[in-house]
Amino acid sequence: MSKKKAFPDINSLVRKNILTMKPYSSARDEFKGEADIYLDANENPYPSPYNRYPDPLQRRVKEELAAVREVRPEQIFLGNGSDEAIDLIIRAFCEPNQDSILITEPTYGMYSVCAEVNAVNVQQVLLTPDFDLDLDAFPKTFDATTKVIFLCSPNNPTGNLLSRDKILEVLKRFYGLVVIDEAYIDFAKGKSFLQELDKYPNLVVLQTFSKAWGLAGLRLGMCFASEAIINVLNKIKYPYNVNIRTQELALDAIENRHVMEDAVKQIVQQRTRVIKALEKLRITEKVFPTDSNFVLVRVQDAPATYKYLLDQKIIVRDRSRVVLCYNCLRITIGTAGENDRLINALEEL
Incomplete structure (x- = not known):
């Protein structure tokens, strides 16, 4: 990669029309705090849990999240799934029919889907065989x-963390944004990149409440x-993108995060x-290392194995058509009882 460059002001990377646009201002943007009577947002005035x-x-x-993740509230954007953030990042920083994103x-799959929806080119680099x-x-x-x-670490569908040193090298050398998708980081022994936010102005880290x-x-x-x-993303998001019940x-x-832990x-x-059981199966050719809540396994005939499990009413993902994943199944880790059924079914195959 080329020599390290001084990273520019973020605004120099934002699409010019996004930079100059006047964002929508909702009633709740203009007034922050508590009042006795709210007559500013054309809401139904009769009380219910969700009339406001x-x-x-x-x-x-x-x-609350900032305290748990050890960041500042101003460093957080919340969206309708991580997919909203992915879409907004592409929309804000990539000119349609002109700019590109790079994926590994x-x-x-949503990185390329969001790019295509926004008429942004997708450049691809293959990962190594491991x-x-x-x-x-x-x-x-x-x-x-x-x-x-876009770098997914732990990666989907392979399950592994990408090399931290290599990611840092990309952060140091690349002129644009580096988005590290850490949807599965809570299952990994490796550290999150959240602690690097103040060091790299081009770093974006995605996480999720889904996993x-x-x-x-x-x-x-x-x-x-x-x-x-974050200010750029807030500028172009829909006004009320996260509903009251979700909040x-x-x-x-967050208050009861011991349940998650x-x-x-x-x-x-x-x-x-599950990994130990898969490694003993006659049909297994390789179980790949994983840092996530799923495992990628290469079997002798992935489509046939998928169909067999489907007949047993057990659903996994056949990833055999994905590049570098020939004859691979992606299997989510279930409950002890669900894993029992999976293992027993595969042992009988």
Whole structure:
């Protein structure tokens, strides 16, 4: 990769029309605090749990979350799943029909989907055979149009953490934004990149309430970055993108985060058990190392194995058509009873 450059002001990377636009100002943006009578937002005045609009900036959730993640509330964006943050990052920093993002295949599919929806080009770099970054391939792929690099770590569908040293090298050398998607970080022994936010102004870290927190149905994603980047995302998001009930349940989950921590311990224990069982199967060719709540396993005939499990009413993901994942199944770690059924079914195959 090229020599390190001095990173510019974030605003120099933002699309010019986004930079100059006047954002929508809701009633709850203009008034912050408590009052006796609210006649400013055209709400139904008769009391119910949800007759009022939610806080558009989710201030209470951010304050509690900031303490847990050891960041500042101003460094947090909350969205309708991490997918909203992914879409907004591309929309804010990439000119349609002109700019590009870079992804490392195989990886999470929504990066390319969001890019295509926004008419942004997708550049691809293959991971190495052991699913790590190939730094030698990066300068051969990105160019002056590349505005955002997406790195999924732990990676989906492979499950492994990417090399921390290699990610740091990308952060030091790349001129645009580096987005590290840590959706599965709570299951990993490696450290989050949140502690690097103040050191790298181009760093964005994604996390989620969907995995370890067990709140996939709420659709609440976390995005951590410099205040300058967060301000850009807040400028273009929908006014009330996180509803009141989601904010309430998120606060409850944070307050009772021991529930999440206990679940993570159980899942990690079951992960070890499932891996050992998979390694003993006749059909198994390789079980890949994992730092997530799932395992990628190469079998003799993935489509046939998938169909067999489907007949047993057990659903896994057939990833055999994904690059570098030929004949691979991605298996989420379930409860002890669910894992029993999976293992017993595969042992009978």
